[in-house]
Amino acid sequence: MSTATDPQLDSLVGALVEANDQLLALYELASLSVDTLDEATAVVQILARAHKLLKTDSLALLSDPIHLVGDSEVFGPLLTANDAESLEHLRISTRGWDTVSVPTGWTITMVAITAGEPLALVAARKSKPFGTADRKLLNAVAKLLASVINTAQLHTEALEQAVIGRDHLIASELAQRALPESTPQVPGVDVFARSDPAHTSGGDLYAWSVVDGVLHFVMGDVAGKGLPAAITMTNVISAANASFRLSGSDGPAAILASMDEWLCESLSEREVFVTMLVGSYDPELARLRVANAGHSPVLYVSDGDVMDIAAHHPPVGVLPIEELLETTLTVSDGDVFLAGSDGLTEQQDASGAMFGDDRVVGLASAGCGLSAVDLGTRIFNEVESFAKSASQSDDRTLVCLTFGKST
Amino acid sequence: MNITKSISAIEISGRFDAHEATSFRETIEQELTTSSNIRLSLAEVEFVDSTALAELVRAMKKCREQGGDLILSEVSGPVAVILELTKLDAAFTIE
Known part of the structure; x- marks a missing residue:
């Protein structure tokens, strides 16, 4: 055996050992379970293993905050106490790395990472320059880091969206609870009210109060x-409840004016x-006033005749x-008062045709003699049946009053 | 001395609803940078919903805040009905 081949053999064995070490380190890196780690911990662990893998003296991820493993000598002059400031400095520097003052004996290599925002992985070594294999490994590490950072960012965004969604849902449900749950009990009148928001919450509203035996109500x-409409809706209901008390004795035009003053x-x-429609029904006088x-x-239906109460x-x-303007009606047994929202009349079917005012008028006209609940439910059912597969485009709301001694 | 009041002219057509509200608002904002008087032709509008009406009211108020007005012209039948039903015909300048 010639001794002349020993250095070559040593070199070959050394290269194989190094390659094997690198393969093992790469295996360790690839098997790192980053899914279970938070972003910062995952980044630090990847950098630590890449540091070992690449045999770097210093390895830095230029991000905010900057992550650095190994000797900080080479990056020291570029780092300040403020990571954001350092990062900006490094970003500017890395655009033309050659211009940065590199300490004698150091070799630096850098790969860019794009993970939401441009980052860079910078490796520094004293012992020997970086070769092609090193650069490929550094690229692989950079891609892994980008994946970890991207996943963490997506997770954070999803979490934030979930929190916003939950808050939105709670606020929407609270807004809908502003609508009264039970109907008022007043002699001579039967009341139906229902609101089906198109989404979790809507801007349609109704409210009522009985003051000194007079039923005051609003529909809007x-x-x-x-949610913005729903929050406004709760303000309107508050204004209505206050105005019923303050101005109820002066009738619906005064209630409306009071609400206008609060809300305009x-x-x-x-x-x-x-x-908005405001009404006051006085059972003693059998009188309904609306503004x-x-x-x-x-609509007001009496003996099958339908009157449209204009704005x-x-x-x-x-x-x-x-101006205080209102319409006064003397009610008789069997008369019907009805106020709906455009979500009923403008509901479209699959072909784009609208339910329309005429259908509501027809149902109201044919509904004399029905209880308020039966008439109201029938109208909702007809709109639902008309829409068939077409989605609900707007909030559907109806307030229906039927008058009669028996109610 | 001649004083000239420039009036911007905008024409909209088809359905005017929540889907069109944003582009309408952007158009109005753009027009308001050059003129506080806007003539809006509604001859070809087939339908307006409450969101669109709110946009018209908003545009009217913005014009008036700047000393001008939003003039609704050639109002189509369906739009006229809605304006009458809501009594908004009393709030707008219509010609």
Whole structure:
């Protein structure tokens, strides 16, 4: 055996051992269970193993915060107490790494990582320059880091969305609870009210109060959809309940004016309006008075004849109400009062045709003699049946009063 | 001295509902950078919903805040019905 071959053999054995070490380190790196770690821990562990794998003296992930393993000498001059500031400095520097002052004897190599925002993995070594294999390994580490960071970011975003979604759901459910759960008990009138929001919450509303034996009620529709409309809806209900007490004795026009005073400015600031119908039924006088601010449909049916109660004012929030206007009706047994939202009349079927006012008028006309619950339920069922497979496009709300001695 | 009030003209057509509200608002905002008087032709509008009406009211208020007005012109039949039902015809300048 020639001794001349020993150095070559040693070199070959050394290379094989090194390659084997690298393979083992790579196996360790690949088998690192990053899924169970938080982002910071995973990054630190990957860097530590990559540091061993690449036999670097220093390895840094240029992120905020900066992660550094090994000797900080080479990066020291670039780092300050503030990671964000250091990162910016390093980012600027790494655009032209050659311009950075590298301490004598050090070799630096860098790969860019894109994980939401540009990052870089920078390796420094004193012992020997980085070769092609080192760069490939560094690229593999960079890709693993990018994957970990991306996964962590997606997880955080999903978590934040889930929290927002949960809060949204709670707020929506609370808003819907502002609607009264039971109907008022007043002699001579039977009341039905129902609101089916298109989403978790909606902007349609109703409220009532019996003050000194008189039933005051409001039905409204806040322009817009979803949670913003629902929150406005709760404000409207609060204003209604206060106005019933404060202005109820003066009738619905005064209640409406009082609500307008409470709401007009804030609605205007939010750039929304509310179509609103306010009514007061006095069973002693068999008299129904209504004030309408832009709401439709509002119908009164007597002996099968349907009267459309036109708006006295534009919706609340458009212009301040300056006149007290209302319609007074003398009620008879069997008469029906009905106020619905546009979610009923504008419900489309699969072909795009709308349910329409005429169908509501027809149902109201044919409904004399029915209880308020039967009539209201029939109208909802008809709209549902009309829509068939078409989705509910808007909140559907109906307030229905039927009058009679027996009720 | 001649004083000229420039009036922007916008025309919309088809359905005007929640889906169109954002682009309508952007158009109005853009027009308001050059003129506080906007003439809006509604001749070809087939339908307006409450969200669209809220956008019209918002545009009207923005114009008036800047000393101008939103003028609704050539109002189509379906839109006229809605404006009448809601009494918004009393709030807008319609020609």
